[in-house]
Amino acid sequence: MAAALSVFDATSSSFGLWQLSMKFSTKAYKPLPQEDGVDEKVDRDSARSWIPRRFEIWAVLVSLLCTVLNVTLFFSDPSSPSVSTSKSIRLPRPNQYIGLERVNRKYLNATPPDPIVTFGLVLTQVSSMRPQYVFPVDTHRTFLPTVGTVSADDKPFVVNSTISSIAQFRVRDWGMELCQLVVALPSDAAAANVTLSAPSVDVDVWALDADDYDFLDVHTLSWKTRPRRRDAVPAATLALRAGEKAVTEKFACRRDAILSFEFACRPGEPCVVDFWQDGVSLLLGMYMIQYATI
Structure with a gap:
């Protein structure tokens, strides 16, 4: 009788452990993604990382171009015809006597x-x-x-x-x-x-x-x-x-x-x-x- 009870207890313990393992394994299980989906996600991540990097490259190039232009203008000859000076800009003097020509002085x-x-x-x-x-x-x-x-x-x-x-x-x-x-x-x-x-x-x-x-x-x-x-x-x-x-x-x-x-x-x-x-x-x-x- 005692032996039978021990066997039953062992069997019950084994069955409980099996149920517990099945419970955890069921929750932890996730279906594996297909290979095409993984590649698509990797491509999207690569594209997203490339966009900010491309803007950084363009920003550096524009900064270098502006620097070269500023240095060139700084050391250029002011008398060169390619450089515009304020003397070449002629703004008309404003008329301080607006409408006086229409006055009938006679x-x-x-x-x-x-x-x-x-x-x-x-x-x-x-x-x-x-x-x-x-x-x-x-x-x-x-x-x-x-x-x-x-x-x-x-x-x-x-x-x-x-x-x-x-x-x-x-x-x-x-x-x-x-x-x-x-x-x-x-x-x-x-x-x-x-x-x-x-x-x-x-x-x-x-x-x-x-x-x-x-x-x-x-x-x-x-x-x-x-x-x-x-x-x-x-x-x-x-x-x-x-x-x-x-x-x-x-x-x-x-x-x-x-x-x-x-x-x-x-x-x-x-x-x-x-x-x-x-x-x-x-x-x-x-x-x-x-x-x-x-």
Whole structure:
């Protein structure tokens, strides 16, 4: 009886272990995938990993290209025609007087405006004896501790057998497009530090073929780099005398344009004119007068 019970217990234990093993083996079992599905999954994973890698390669190539381009532009010659500069860009100046041309001034019985006096923003010298020499500018500037360097309006006017004066004016205001050049000398020339080689000195005024949009660079202007004369004959000849104002004929001048002139001795005639102007006094100086055209 005891032996039978032991056999039954052993049999029951074996049967329980078999059921338990079957239970776990059933849950852990999964069907094996087909070979085609495995290959497809591997291909998808490879494609996904290749996409970000391809973008990384393109990003590196673009970065290298930009670096090479920046280095090339940095070491390139600025004067090369392949490199664009700001001088080649010409933007029109805005019209500050919009609609004034449509005003009927005759109906308003308006009087013409008074003439405008304009001193040259550029007045410097060039020398035929030293073709590459650049004359100093703003030599009367002073330094004030409270505000810094202050530039004066004082400018020299010098004309002799080897030195010419270059002057530039900007035409100002609207409806003032009739201009005239003036050289005024005081009656007491010696007291005003004016040098004249003769009681009457003839000076030719040449119109220069210069840019009417930008002023000349006075820090590089020399006899060699000066603009050429526009015509074969001077625009005017002024007889300078103490106590008188020598004037040219009136000529058309476009609003906002920059006018350039050269003052020189007549060929073969020695002359000397030398003075400083302060940009204020109309009794001593070279300036331009604008008259109304409306």
